[in-house]
Amino acid sequence: MKFSEIWLRSFVNPPCSSAELAHTLTMAGIEVENVEPVASAFKNVVVAEVLSVEKHPTADRLSVCNVKTGKLDNDLLQIVCGAPNVSAGVKVPCALIGATLPGFVIKKTRLRGIDSSGMLCSAKELGISEVSDGLLLLPNDAPVGTDFRSYYELEDGVFTLSLTPNRADCLSVQGIAREVSAITDTALHPLALEFVSNEIDDTLNVHVTTPDACPLYCGRILRNINLNAATPLWMAQRLERSGLRSINSVVDITNYVMLETGQPLHAFNLAKIAGSIRVRFALPQEKIQLLNGNQIDLTPEMLLISDEHKPLALAGIMGGLESGVTHGTTDIFLESAFFSPNVISGKSFHLGFSSDSAYRFERGVDFSATRSVLERASYLIRNICGGQAGTVIEMKHELPQRSSVDVRIERIKRMLGIDINKEQIANYFKRLGFKFSEEDGRFSVMSPTYRFDLTIEEDFIEELARIYGYDHIPTHYPHASMAMLSASETQYSTIEIKKTLIDRDYQEVINYAFVDADWEADFTDNHKPIALLNPIASQMSVMRSTLIGGLISNLQFNLNRKQVRVRLFEIGCCFIRENENDCKQIEKIAGLSHGDFSFEQWGMPARNIDFYDIKADVEVLCRGKPINFEKFFHPALHPGKSAEIYYEGKIIGWIGELHPRWQKKYGLQKNTILFELDLDSLKPKLLPFVKEISKFPPVRRDIAIIVDNDVSAHSLLSCMQVVKSQIISDISLFDIYRGKGMESNKKSLAFRVLLQDTEKTLTDEQVEFAVTSLIKILKNKFGAELRN
Template sequence: MKFSENWLRSFVNPPLSSTELAHALTMAGIEVESIEPVAAAFDKVIVAEVLAVEKHPEADRLKVCKVKTGRAEEDVLQIVCGAPNVSIGVKIPCAMIGATFPGFTIKKSKLRGVESAGMLCSAKELGISDATDGLLLLPGDAPVGMDFRGYYELDDHVFTLKLTPNRADCLGVLGVAREVAAITSAGLSSPERKPVAEEINDTLAVQVMVSGACPLYCGRIMRDINLNVPSPSWLTQRLERSGLRSINLIVDITNYVLLETGQPMHAFDLVKIKGGIQVRYAGRDEKMQLLNGNQIDLDSGMLLIADEQKPLALAGIMGGLDSGVTQGTTDIFLESAFFSPDTISGKSFQLGFSSDSAYRFERGVDFAATRDVLEYATQLIQTICGGKAGPVTEIKHELPQRSSVHVRVGRIKRVLGIDIGKQQVIDYFNRLRFEFLANEDAFNVTPPSYRFDLAIEEDFIEELARIYGYDQIPVHFPHGGMAMLPASETKYSTIDIKRSLITRDYQEVINYAFVDADWELDLVNNSKPIALQNPIASQMSVMRSSLIGGLISNLQFNLNRKQARVRLFEIGCCFIRDDESDCKQVEKLAGLSYGDIAPEQWGITARGVDFYDVKADIEALCQGNTLYFRKFSHPALHPGKSAQILADDQPIGWLGELHPRWQKKYGLQRNTILFEMESGSLMSKLLPAVKEISKFPPVRRDIAIIVDNDVSVHSLLDAINTGKSAIVSDFSLFDIYRGKGMDDSKKSLAFRVLLQDTEKTLTDEEADSAVASIVEILKNKFSATLRN
């Protein structure tokens, strides 16, 4: 949105400089992207009239001109000029001797032997435009001798706004003026728009077939218009400074009204309309050529302005080439309408181009001003190029509702953090031109018709903040109570688990929960993982049910970068399908160890990490909890080097060496040890228990028993701990033997038994009796025999 500062100040003129005005608008949410002067800095340029033109005696392309300046001391000057459009009687800008321009100064000189006392100027030389087709010709009523900067209003700036999509009300100079008046408390001079007197009775039948898409349509016939009248300089200047070129008077006036009010309009050549006007959607196989020359195929979602035979315009976007106003037009049908934003939205993108009309209609225009703007445009047309106006045809259906919103005084303070007094709120609402009813602790505020962005209480509170000034709201540093939260003595936190693994030389990784479907099939044997409907990459197409795929990928990444020793862990969510339509989320802990047990050094013999090293890490992680391990089969693990992890007879995870098949597939040269556990199973912590320390020496007994190979050590230890004597303080395995002298179905287990009493020194009889009871338990439950 570009406009002239002088144009804006004709409606509202606060005592602010251009820079201060731009800052005030920006701080109120109407960002001023740039401020540019309309012309370069120069002086001593006046309005002059060419009195005579003669050919230069020494140059075919140069002319010697006598120029009237209107200055007593040098009324007529001789100036040599090469412009092709210089002629007797034209009025042009003339730079006097001593006039300064960026980079040069006008001096008295000779051109091919003829003296020249000044310079006749083009628009490009004055920095007004890039036009290079000759001198800048001024209107015939331009006052000779007047300073050109003042005459052409060059002490002006072009403001460029960078509006957010919600502020469609500022897509017109009058809307910006309303904002400036509200922000600065300056007076607003709105133009008075009275109905134009009807001089003819001609009307055109209008039929709105889609009332939801076009709730309001206004139009009138105008006859006997004279388009040969030159456009007034004030009109063309404001259009040019807003980035629009002059086309013809009717188009210029509708563009001018658009820029001033934000209401798009269109004028049709009345002769080209057959029958009445229809507002309808496009039919099948309809085509039309737009004013920009584009030939488009219409679809059923495009709203048209048509007559009884053909489309005339693409409603709310652009007129048709065949119905447009041209230089010979004398009778027009002038249209001003409100089209639903939903109907226009997206059509420009679909067509591949935008227009000023579409840009405004898809954001919402002021439907309450639609007819007034038609009267205003009619008045401008009659003032500039004559014409007789007919009665207005108005078709009105259900327009958007403006419901009142309850705005609480207490809520204003709570949201903004400042106390804006009730009287100040009333002042701000008045400045914003809101209709409201005030009671003791709240306001019922009705948004104006041009504000489509105000719908809830917070919208109006934001309006108060804008007018109050965002930069005036004091900064309050956040503060909060630092209360110590209770820490459970029976629970570990996730941070505790991470810290424990880090102290054992693991490093944490964080991976995406989206993984390759092949990982799920290879490593978890999950043939039906939870698939993503719109994956971000083909190798991230399913949700993981295990963390180990990501860890193996991390390992490959490190090995490719010459890291020979890698120890990683991750805590993250996995997603497991409950049934065909539901899934559950489980947080897991997984780890990986690869390479040597310790970094290469002289003090420790190099050795690759193995199953038992990682088993020790897990036991250290779960200190205080009794874990045991049993033989286990897992798709990712070596069948003879894997175990299930149990706590309180409940499986909580697994541990093992990566299967050789996957080790080969994923390019791993050495054994890789993996584990995965449900993180929730690691959170419980045993409280320390007080136990009396014996002052008496322990007694040690060693026993070796023979049992079947399928008897687990864990079951033996459980049985002994359940039935042992009170004086048995420790019972642990220290040797396993299979081989020579032993049946192939048997194994020998050697246990260390420590016996101790807190009251006295044990006798041999007491120790032997306790050991005998252990042997008896093993014999009865497991058919164990003592080994000789």
């Protein structure tokens, strides 16, 4: 929301500077994003009249002008001008000798042999506009000799507000003025409303077939208007400073009244309306071309303004091109209506564009002002464009009801922590324009029709806090004793888990949970992901079921910036579809490594990371838990370099190298290793336990066996751990052999077995029995043979 400060001060003029006013509004919850002057600083520029224009004798594009400036000591000036729109009789800003303009000073000069005593100015040269196609032409009634800054009201500032969605009442200068009046306790000068008398009896029949969507519809015919009438300078300036360009006098008036009151209006070309006006929802296969040129295929939930044969406008959003007010229009139908916010909300976003009208209607406009705003616009059109006004048509149905809310003084004190007496409370409610009564420490308050956001007691208490001043509420420090929470003995925190990977040289990233549908198809083979109804971008249209897509995108970002070694991790929620209607949310941790194993240095040979480097990281992340890795297939991973991770018989994640297909598609030159685990599986701690240290020496025995290639070392170790004797303290694999002297489908595994007792030295018989038992179970279960 942008508006002119001078315009605002015509409604309410608090005794404070622009900066103080901006601060006051911001501290009351109406954030002022920016305040900027409407023009750069310049001086000694006056309104001047060009009396004559002659062609420069030696330059085709220059003219020699005689200019009247209204100064007694030097009334007529000879000025050489190159603007294409200079002509006799026009009034323009003229910079006199000594004038300081943005970037230069005006001096008397000679252009191609002709003296020039000043400069006729464009809007760009004065710093009023960034673009210009010639001199800034002023109205014919502009008083010659007047200081241009004063005449053009350039001692003005443009306020830009960043409003929250609930403050639709502040989407107008009048609404901001109400706020300033309440906050600063300054008198408000409300808009003087003048009703237009009916001069003709012409009316249109209006049929509202959807009263819930349009509870109030007003309109009137205005005939014989002069669309060529110029928009007044003061109105054009206020529109421009609010970010709207001038189109024609009728459209400018409807835009101006919208900015002034917050009520959108629309003017139809009466000649394009066949029969009556109908407010209805769209029919199947209907289309409309809007004022912005877009051809829209209408859907049944879109509300229309139509005549008896065709759509005229998309209600509350934008008018149709065919029925628009354009050159040659003499008769119009002026509309002012209240549309239900639920019907308008989200429609313009779905269509891919926004409009000032939709922005206001979807947040809610003041339905009590619908008729009076129509009168205001009619009055301005009559005064500026002439014509005759017809009778106002008003179709009223059930409007939103306003109910009173009880606000307790004790509740106010408890919520705000300050003691406000009931006289102060009554004064604040009065300043805010609320109707209220008080009895036994309880206010019964009803908000005005322009405040849709006030529905519960806390809302009204917040209003009191705003007017009292957030910065005036004292700070109270807590008196309760505080102590550090003890660290859990059974759970690792997320911070501890993150620190583990950071210590392993990973860097954390945070990505959106909304991802590209292609990522889900590529990395999880999920062709029916959970789709968003209202995505913020086409490449963020579904909810992720894996963190991998975001990490690959982060990797591409880094590689495009010449990073050769990338190690990233992310902790975030993934969303898994359980059935057609339900899904579950799982928090996961995922990591990615790409490029060199270590930074380039002289003491270590350069090599790329591999599967086992990252497997080591995962084992450290699991903090000693007895996890195991089993080969499996994953659509994102290399089929021969991937594994599922098990803990206590449950799958907790996976690890593997990115599939060459995706490596090529995503432009990755080197192999990329990935892992992903359920975060909750990493949190349980393995509690330490006490074990007696033996005083007796350990005994080592080595077992070398031959098994089939498809028998995993993990299965052998797991089996031996289950059946081992109590005197066996450790079993570990120390050698794997395939090659000469070994059958092609066989391999040799060598295990180290440590035996030790805490009470006595082991005998040879005990050792042999324990080792023989291991060999026997390996032979029976896996077909193992002792290697000679």
